[in-house]
Amino acid sequence: MNRDQSRDLYDRALDVLAGGVNSSVRATQPYPFFVQRGDGAHVIDADGTKYIDYVMGYGPLLLGHTLPDRVVAAIQSHVSDGPMYGAPTEVEVELAEFIVRHVPSVEMLRFVNSGTEATVSAMRLARGVTGRDKIVIMQGSYHGAQPSTLVEGGPESAAPSSPGIPESFAEHTIPIPFNDEETAERVFTEHGDEIAAVLTEPILGNHGIVHPVEGYHQTLRDLTEAHDALLIFDEVITGFRVGGFQGAQGVFDVDPDLTTFGKVIGGGFPVGAIGGKTEYIEQFTPAGEIFQSGTFSGHPVTMAAGLETLRYAAEEDVYDHVNALGRRLREGLSDIVADRAPEYTVAGRDSMFKVIFTRRGESQTDACSGGCRQDESCDRFESCPKNGADVDAAATDRWERLFWQEMLEEGVFLTANQFESQFVSAAHTEADVEETLETYKNVL
Template sequence: MNHEQSRSLYDRALSVMPGGVNSSVRATRPYPFFVDSGDGGHVVDADGNKYLDFVMGYGPLLLGHDLPKQVQSAIQQRASEGPMYGAPTEVEVELAEFVSRHVPSVEMTRFVNSGTEATVSAVRLARGYTGREKIVVMQCGYHGAQESTLVEGKGDDTSPSSPGIPSSFAEHTLTVPFNDKAAVHSVFEEHGDDIAAVLTEPILGNYGIVHPVEGFHETLRDVTEEHGALLIFDEVITGFRVGGLKCAQGKFDIDPDITTFGKIVGGGFPVGAIGGKAEIIEQFTPAGDVFQSGTFSGHPVTMAAGLETLRYAAEHDVYDHVNTLGEQLRAGLTDIVADQAPEYTVAGTDSMFKVLFTREGPDDQTGHCEAGCKQRPDCPRYEYCPKNGSDVKQTETERWERLFWPAMKEQGIFLTANQFESQFICNAHTEEDIEKALDAYKEAL
């Protein structure tokens, strides 16, 4: 493939943007390709190279790059009526009503502009509602670029994971490993009266794809209720992708107090949202005292894109299509891995997938999960499959980034740029796309 134009653009970008990118995950070796346009389930770069796209904007593009007419028309109509107003519009009410009708735990919603803003606001809300300061997050979990969750360490021995964050922020953040029920009980036994909330993804989606073990979410729900803390589900990635319109909380039958959304709920435009029980969400200003505001919150173009995307998904069997393709892809990857790299782990559910370059596996593959790790105790891979972010961190991340990702790119397959970020299927993908991807995996592995 020729990448002369992308390299030229990267050289220009280095002069005016730090690292040549506006999001660190876009920095690939030796330099990123620059996208010129999207085409259904593909992207075309500045040099005219076409790639089968499984990045999908890091999750927002449930429908792909070619939007259906009803979605495109709604976006164009809103944009033609004026960029924004600094006043409420009917479409934001309609989107909030749609979310409340379909997500069991959500009675009220406050729209914001990004997943990071949603989790920042959710943490502030939990602290304001409970009058407590400490929060519990999962080790290696990611909840956006916010000071309260950019921490490292174990339990109450935490420190900021980035320069520029005062250590006092980390003092109020406690960590436990995902899927470690004993650690959850231990941290609440020691700090329960000071904990405002537990913040977790229902499935780790920014550190590999890791399913909850049986009973983990139930433990979180029980222990937070027992100690008067809130349970916050970060569904920025899984919301309206895993579990369909009921989201991952519906799939796992868990009722969190607060849910954060992003990505799909904005239909590909910048968005975030905080939803939950009315008595909690009403603590936001102006109804309550917890300050939250934003110039672009509830932007009419974003609201229209999100509403029509979700309506289209509900009316046109989108979830059946993408989930079927996801099952097909993960099943094919499982067969390839069993033959070529039996120590590797295929992960994912619904329209999410990933091959984790784990270093060990069982001798006998009989009876293992056939289309993505589900953390079944009776699976022969159970003791080898990653259970938390630390396990994923021990995989062959350098091999994935230095050898595997470039090999897939050269075959015209666009994957997320590291071992940790999830990959996604969209409604524009076809069975032929899945077969092409499987052939590429077979060659690259």
């Protein structure tokens, strides 16, 4: 497959961009392919090659690359009126009203510019509200490029996971394994009066796709309530992806105190938000004393794109379509894996999917054919990934060095490592799914 133009662009990029990219996950081997444009469920690279796209911008593109006319019209209208003002606009109120109306735990919002900014602000809010410093996070979770969560190790051995982060940041972060109720209870027994919040994704989405075991989130809810700490759900990935308009918190029937959003609510433009109970969100300045501000927060073009995307999804039954395709993909992948690599695990929910190259386990069963759900009655329950360490133990190099490359050669664009989720959009078709399954079958 010819990628001469991508190679030349990468050669130029290495002179002016660190590592030739603006996000480390794009630095594929031997060099990234450069996208020229999107087309529905496809991307077309600089050499004119077309690929079925399941990266979808790492999640924001619920509707695909070719936006409906009404979404384009809303974006163009706000662009033509002026890009931004440094003053409030009606459209940011309308988007906030939409989210508050649909997510049960959210009574009030503050818009920001990225998922990272949302989690940074949510943690500051939790610390300001409680007067405490420590934050419990899940090992292997990702909450943006922020120093307080770029931490590795265990509850008693946390350390920065990147140079440039002072050790003092890690002192206030307590990493625990996802799905480990015993460790969560022990940490609260030992540090309960120091813990400001537990920050967790409802489903690990940046470290494979790992579901909670039954009752895990309720345990976190009970522990935080008992110790006057806050429960923060990071729904930057799952928000308006899993569970439709209610989010993953609705699927698991747990109401967090705070929720962070991003990706889908911006309709493909940079966005983040912190939502939650009024008594907490109103602690942000100027209503309260906890500082939070941003030049581009509530950007009118982003707000218009997000609002019209969500309105379109509501009126055109988008979730029925993407969830059905997602399930067909996972069921088909389960069949392929059972035949070609029975130790692998198919994971995902609704429009998210991934094959994790686990090294042990039997063939997929009926209990998990639609994606691993941590079902205790399933024969694979003991061997399917329960936390980030289990995903780390998978054949991650095989994904990056062989599988991803071969899938791209066959015209299917997947996330470039074992950890990032993949997504179906409203632009995907049954034919796309069948072609993708055939490609998986050939490559695996």
